[in-house]
Structures are given as C-alpha cells and as structure tokens.
Amino acid sequence: MEKSKEKVSLNRDLGLWSALSLVIGTIIGVGIFVRQAAVINDAGSAKAALLAWLAGGLLTLAAGLTIAEVASQIPSTGxxxxxxxxxxxxxxxxxxxWVQIIVYGPAMIAALGSYLSVLVSDFFHIPAIWNIPIALGTVFLVGILNIFPNRYGASFAIITTICKLxxxxxxIVFGLFFGHADALSQSVKGLHTTAGGFGVAMLGTLFAFDGWILVANLGGEVKNPQKTLPQAISIGIIAVLGIYLLVSYGVLKSIGAQKVHDLGTAAIPYIAQSDFGVIGGKILSIGIIISIVGCMNGKIMTFPRIMYAMAExxxxxxxxQLAYLNQKTRTPIVSIIAVLFIASMMICFVNADRLSELCIFTIYCFYVMAFIGIFLLRKRNPSTKRAFSVPLFPFTPIVAxxxxxxxxxxxxxxxxIGVICSLAIVALGIPVYYYEVIHKNK
Structure with a gap:
C-alpha cells in the first residue's frame, strides 16, 4: 500500500486555458442573471449601479492580484x-x-444543485416533488465526471464557459446596438425608504464575483503554477469584470433602470423573451442551467482538493482514506465522494444557501489574513525572485x-446571528485540530 502511494501523485496537466475557464466558470453562476435589480435598487440609479459593479470588480481584482503573488510563491494544492x-x-x-470542506464548499455545491433543480423543473414542467432527486442526480453526475482524470473536468469547464457566454x-450585443433606453441618466423612483445605498449595492456585487480564488486549490495540478495561476486569476477577474459591466449596461440600455426595478429577478428573462421571442426565453433558461452546472463543476473540482491536501x-x-489517489485517474476519489456526500445531506435536510451565507464572514476573515500575508512573505524572503509581483505594491493589497x-x-x-453561527462553525474545528494534529502526533 505504501509503495503504491509513493508512486501516485496528482496529475500536473492543467494549462492556462483550463485554469482560466475554471476562474471564469466558477465566478459566473447565476448572480449576473438575477442580481441586476437588487444592485440597482440599492444603488438608486443606473449610473450608481454601474459604478457599484465597477467598484466590486476592482476590489476583487485587487484581491486576485494580491493572491496571485502569494500563489506564485506557494504553488501548492489546497x-x-x-x-x-x-x-x-x-x-x-x-x-x-475546515470551514471550506465541512460547510462552505458543500453548501455552495448543494445550493447550486437546489437552484438548478427548480430551473430544470420549470423548464420541463416537472412536479416540484422531483426537485431533490434532480439536485442529487446533477451533483452525482458532475461528481462522477470529476472522478475521471482532471482533464475531463477541465474540458467540461471550457465547454460550459463557452456555452454560458x-x-x-x-x-450585451442586443442592448448595445438595439436598445433605446437611456442607460445612464435614469434613477429609480420610490426607493428612498428601501434602498440600501451604494455600499450595500457594492457588497452584492462582491458576492457575485466570489469564487475567483478556487482555482488556486489546484496548484499541484497546474502546469508551471508560478506563472499560470497568477495569469488565470488576474485575466479571469478582468474578463468577468468586463462581462458584468457590459451585461449591466446592456440591460439598462434595453429596458432602463425603472423597468429593471419593476421586474426584479425577471428582468433578464423579460429581455430575452421580448427581444428574441419564446425561443429566446428558452435559450436563456438553457444558458442559465449550463452556467450553474459549469459553476458546480468548478466547485466540485476544487473543494475536494483542500480535503485531500489536509488529509495528506x-x-x-x-x-x-481521504488522501487516497486512484492510480489510473490520479484524482482524490475518496475526498470527492466525501464532499459530495456532505453536499447531498445538505440538499436533503438543510437550507444550503443560508449555510453558505453563514460562512462568508469567516472566509473574508481568512482573506484578510492572506492579504496581510503578502507583507509577511516579502519580509521573510526579501531577496527571493518572484515569478509574479503584485502591481502597485503596497496600494493593491491595502485595497484588497x-x-x-x-x-x-x-x-x-x-x-x-449569522456571524456568531459562522464563528461557531470555526470553533467546532478546534477540538478536531487538537485531537488529529496535536494529540495523534505526540
């Protein structure tokens, strides 16, 4: 057993296009399709909404560039x-x-599966009683794909990213060239008592950009990770920022801010059906379904790598068992199954979307520590030649x-209350750490 374990390692064959597709595909889920009204409602005007998307994207880019330098120095799985x-x-x-593999990752996978099942049921007119089986089946099928060599999951990421675009x-094209609404000067009436303000609007966009860091979990499977990971993270975030801004502007140009507010989450489906007819609405629904499946694939591909790295x-x-790699596929099969099992339990018994929200607080606490870490790395290794250096240092990490x-x-x-629950989830990991890491290694 030990002999075979020494021979098997993760397969380092993911190139820039695979990594880039994972960044873009994991970020773009359903948020861009359903959050247009929420951002405009909080911002209060079309111009402020676009500025919120821009600000959220620039903050995410600062975070991505900062982590890109860290990834170039620590190109490890996890x-x-x-x-x-x-x-x-x-x-x-x-x-x-611990937070990522026990709650956050599985909850995000489960939430995507649950939302996908609702869309599939509506699209094919399937009774709601089948929602849970559809969600479980989708998670199971995408999970099977990722048990095969990582090039299959990476190829699927490329295909779904192209399809969702x-x-x-x-x-974007219809809004820019055929839209007749005044995209920039409109404000939304009657929101002075309910609008959350620019800060809340920007917060919503930050959540829509989340997921950019997950490709770093595959550090041990990326070719030349010191260069590829920084390129994929930075180019991917810039691409998504451009897409989000163009989609938002295209929506505003098509129907205007007030109509987006009135329609809420139905704004983009309304545009698809009014501009392209019933077929357009169907195509949009298929696009959103593919978008969610692609996003799910990225998360199923990346989160088990954290579990594997911890088990190692x-x-x-x-x-x-969790550190086992299949000799033929060279993928962490047991860790993948474990994450999918937790996600499946969440689909059946809890509100997975709420669980993923609970972890946002602690995840961003760790982000702050990671961003501060760039200063620690530079202090510890002042003469180390870096494959990638964050531009505009120290301004960029400070912004992050x-x-x-x-x-x-x-x-x-x-x-x-969510913050307290989030901290409680972290606290549950402390006795596990002291037993598994400290006690067993005495």
Missing part, C-alpha cells in the same frame, strides 16, 4: 488552506480548510484588505 499554513501556522491553515453575449498532512479523521474589511463589518451589522 489554495487558501496552503497559504494560511505556510504564512502563519498549521492551526490557522487547518481552520481555514452565448446568452450573455446576446444580451494527516489533519483529518480517516486521513489515510480594506475591501474585505468592508464585507466583514457589513456582515457584523447586517447579520450578527
């Missing part, structure tokens, strides 16, 4: 978990990984830190 362990210690690394491009360090119960602190403070004020 992403944020590996960075926290290297920059601080095993304790902080463990807690960041088709309806997005259609909305013997930090989890059943670490020997301030952006994350904005999310943290907003969560404390808007959802104090």
């Amino acid at each position: 992403g944020l978990y590996a960075y926290m362990e290297e920059m601080y210690n095993k304790f902080w690394g463990f807690l960041s990984g 088709v309806p997005v491009i259609a909305i 360090e013997k930090q989890l119960p059943f670490s020997k 830190i301030l952006g994350s602190l904005f999310v943290i403070i907003s969560e404390i004020f808007s959802d104090p």
Whole structure:
C-alpha cells in the first residue's frame, strides 16, 4: 500500500486555458442573471449601479492580484488552506480548510444543485416533488465526471464557459446596438425608504464575483503554477469584470433602470423573451442551467482538493482514506465522494444557501489574513525572485484588505446571528485540530 502511494501523485496537466475557464466558470453562476435589480435598487440609479459593479470588480481584482503573488510563491494544492499554513501556522491553515470542506464548499455545491433543480423543473414542467432527486442526480453526475482524470473536468469547464457566454453575449450585443433606453441618466423612483445605498449595492456585487480564488486549490495540478495561476486569476477577474459591466449596461440600455426595478429577478428573462421571442426565453433558461452546472463543476473540482491536501498532512479523521489517489485517474476519489456526500445531506435536510451565507464572514476573515500575508512573505524572503509581483505594491493589497474589511463589518451589522453561527462553525474545528494534529502526533 505504501509503495503504491509513493508512486501516485496528482496529475500536473492543467494549462492556462483550463485554469482560466475554471476562474471564469466558477465566478459566473447565476448572480449576473438575477442580481441586476437588487444592485440597482440599492444603488438608486443606473449610473450608481454601474459604478457599484465597477467598484466590486476592482476590489476583487485587487484581491486576485494580491493572491496571485502569494500563489506564485506557494504553488501548492489546497489554495487558501496552503497559504494560511505556510504564512502563519498549521492551526490557522487547518481552520481555514475546515470551514471550506465541512460547510462552505458543500453548501455552495448543494445550493447550486437546489437552484438548478427548480430551473430544470420549470423548464420541463416537472412536479416540484422531483426537485431533490434532480439536485442529487446533477451533483452525482458532475461528481462522477470529476472522478475521471482532471482533464475531463477541465474540458467540461471550457465547454460550459463557452456555452454560458452565448446568452450573455446576446444580451450585451442586443442592448448595445438595439436598445433605446437611456442607460445612464435614469434613477429609480420610490426607493428612498428601501434602498440600501451604494455600499450595500457594492457588497452584492462582491458576492457575485466570489469564487475567483478556487482555482488556486489546484496548484499541484497546474502546469508551471508560478506563472499560470497568477495569469488565470488576474485575466479571469478582468474578463468577468468586463462581462458584468457590459451585461449591466446592456440591460439598462434595453429596458432602463425603472423597468429593471419593476421586474426584479425577471428582468433578464423579460429581455430575452421580448427581444428574441419564446425561443429566446428558452435559450436563456438553457444558458442559465449550463452556467450553474459549469459553476458546480468548478466547485466540485476544487473543494475536494483542500480535503485531500489536509488529509495528506494527516489533519483529518480517516486521513489515510481521504488522501487516497486512484492510480489510473490520479484524482482524490475518496475526498470527492466525501464532499459530495456532505453536499447531498445538505440538499436533503438543510437550507444550503443560508449555510453558505453563514460562512462568508469567516472566509473574508481568512482573506484578510492572506492579504496581510503578502507583507509577511516579502519580509521573510526579501531577496527571493518572484515569478509574479503584485502591481502597485503596497496600494493593491491595502485595497484588497480594506475591501474585505468592508464585507466583514457589513456582515457584523447586517447579520450578527449569522456571524456568531459562522464563528461557531470555526470553533467546532478546534477540538478536531487538537485531537488529529496535536494529540495523534505526540
């Protein structure tokens, strides 16, 4: 057993296009299709809404560029978990990984599966009683795909990313060239008592950009990760920022801010059907379904790598099994199954979307620590030649830190109970750490 384990390692064959597709595909889920009205409602005007998308994208870009330098110096499987362990210690690394593999990752997969099942049921007119089986079946099928060599999951990411961009491009092109509404000067009437303000609007866009860091979990499977990971993260975020701005402007140009407010989450489906007819609405629905499946694939491909990396360090119960790599596929099959099992339980028994929201607070706390870590790495290794250096240092990481602190403070004020629950999830990992890492290694 030990002999075969020494021979098997993760397959380092993911290139720039695969990594880039994972960044774009994991970020663009359903948010861009359903959050247009929410951002405009909070911002109060079309111009402010576009500025909110821009500000959220620039903050995300600052975060991505900062992590890109960290990734170029720590190109390890596990992403944020590996960075926290290297920059601080095993304790902080463990807690960041614990939150991601036990709750955050599975909850995001489960929430995507649940939302997808509703769309599929509506599209094919299937009774709602089948929603849970559809969600479980989708998670299961995407999970099977990722048990095969990672090139299959990567190829699927490329295909779904291309497919999901088709309806997005259609909305952009039609809005830019055929829309007649005044896209920039409109304000939304009657929102002075309910609008959350520019800060809340920007917070909503930050959540729509989330997922950019997950490709870093595949550090041990990316070709030349010191260069490829920074390129994929930075180019991917810039591409998504451009897409989000163009979609928002295209929507505003098509029907205007007031109509977006009136329609709510139905704004983009309304545009698709009014501009392209019933067929257009169907194509948009298919595009959103593909978008969610692609986003799910990225998360199923990346989160189990954190579990595998932690198991490799013997930090989890059943670490020997969770660290198993299949000799033929060279994928962490047991870790994939474990994450999918947790996600499946969440689909059946809890509100997975709410669970993923609960972890936002602690995830952004770890983000802040990771961004501060770039200063620690530069201080520890002043003469090290870096494959990638964050531009405009130290301004860029400071912007990333301030952006994350904005999310943290907003969560404390808007959802104090959720913050307490989030901290409780972290606290549950502390006895596991002391038993698995400290006690067993005495």
